[in-house]
Ligand SMILES: Nc1ncnc2c1ncn2[C@@H]1O[C@H](COP(=O)(O)OP(=O)(O)OP(=O)(O)O)[C@@H](O)[C@H]1O
């Protein structure tokens with residue numbers, strides 16, 4: 001294991017985040033604060049509480065997940081795409097590092113950033129609404145697993161993308177609908193039966209539901225099933241990466 | 254001397270079916286400076302990229318320090334430093350950070366003194382806290398060299414290091430190369446400037462169309478392939494060459510005022526001595542003489558032209 005190399009990549013990436021602090025941290029904080037003001041305080045005060053949880057508190061886990069997904073996919077993809085784009089990737093590919101070590105460095109940094117931002121949002125939320133965490137350990141497990149899984153997913157997109165448009169298409173076009181329709185802002189019990197069934201094909205539903213359970217012990221699906229789905233998605237990402245590393249897909253000709 | 258890089262029947266066919274290398278065999282000796290010459294698209298960068306691990310070989314094998322570049326990539330890549338042909342830089346990084354990163358990613362513990370001395374050697378010390386986008390093209394080239402040296406490689410690949418580089422930097426670069434060689438570093442460079450190869454290389458290889466046309470010690474190459482020309486300015490112009498001079502490879506200049514004698518560098522004086530005495534016998538006098546040796550450039554053009 002080339003630990004020095006992993007450390008170098010990790011800290012190099014984290015330094016990039018410090019440089020782009022405004023964009024990386026402040027903008028998601030502002031966005032989510034707006035959500036809390038509009039949905040939590042303004043509209044939320046007129047919405048009845050869901051299973052005994054006030055609306056503002058109810059949407060908090062979903063909002064954290066939304067930010068975590070977007071951040072991890074974004075950071076995970078740009079981290080590897082940018083050196084590919086500028087050509088500086090030659091250095092990593094000609095260094096004595098295995099692809100798994102490159103992965104640990106980039107994905108570790110992307111997941112760390114996502115987690116930091118997720119926790120900042122949680123702290124921000126506590127200014128606007130009442131938050132209680134019933135199972136802190138489970139919450140941490142969900143956070144870390146989700147961060148790692150979606151940073152891996154971002155890494156795959158970064159390797160696959162040939163231009164900035166492709167790079168942005170998944171985070172911009174796929175993630176928001178999945179999150180909005182994944183029960184971030186409502187319990188799927190509120191949907192007609194047909195849409196309830198459709199929702200079960202949405203992976204984000206399981207994330208949000210399980211994560212919310214760790215806060216308020218209310219869930220759309222069994223929390224264990226949620227955990228299983230995150231694990232399944234993690235396994236899928238890892239297998240795709242295994243294939244990419246094995247074939248050198250879009251990295252080595 | 255032991256060969257530190259051993260390339261055996263190496264082939265490369267790119268994904269689009271293009272055959273960039275067609276069976277290259279090359280032994281690179283420890284501590285030498287090898288210059289690879291070849292026209293655009295000859296396959297120089299492809300060859301280097303395979304040795305460095307950027308491109309997967311299609312056939313054959315490459316050993317570096319006895320290790321296979323594919324299977325034992327950790328050992329081989331740790332030994333190699335690469336300065337790529339393209340100027341690729343992290344625009345928003347500082348010189349110091351990007352060079353330190355290179356060292357780390359090669360698995361070496363941080364060593365600020367070493368990074369400092371590398372930067373000083375390449376006259377980059379004053380710019381260490383500047384972002385790369387604030388540097389001139391030649392300075393960026395130096396940063397790439399610094400990055401390649403940051404992990405103290407035993408083998409250095411320089412892919413067209415002097416493209417877009419001014420005379421000063423070129424001289425400075427050769428000083429660095431000379432110092433590295435004194436420390437036992439093996440250096441492989443590609444170039445289009447033949448004077449460059451002539452000036453600093455120990456051996457010269459010529460690649461064209463994915464094949465290694467020749468690899469030879471520079472001086473031996475010049476001797477073997479370099480043609481020499483003797484030019485005799487005659488005291489009185491001649492209309493035709495006397496028959497007695499026909500065995501010598503002679504031509505008369507258009508105005509008849511000079512005799513040109515072509516001979517191979519290694520044949521040397523023998524033919525000249527007898528030519529001169531024959532001229533004397535024929536009562537042909539000359540008032541001046543000069544010789545000219547063909548350069549690597551002539552050799553190169555002749556070789557590549559022959560193949561085309
Ligand atoms: N990724 C690639 N896919 C397909 N063909 C390629 C690829 N890279 C290089 N080639 C082709 O392989 C041949 C050799 O290219 P290479 O870059 O090795 O040449 P070179 O000798 O370094 O040339 P130059 O002096 O211009 O740098 C060229 O014809 C080039 O078009």
Ligand SMILES: [Mg+2]
Pocket residue numbers: 297298299338412
């Ligand atoms: Mg080239």
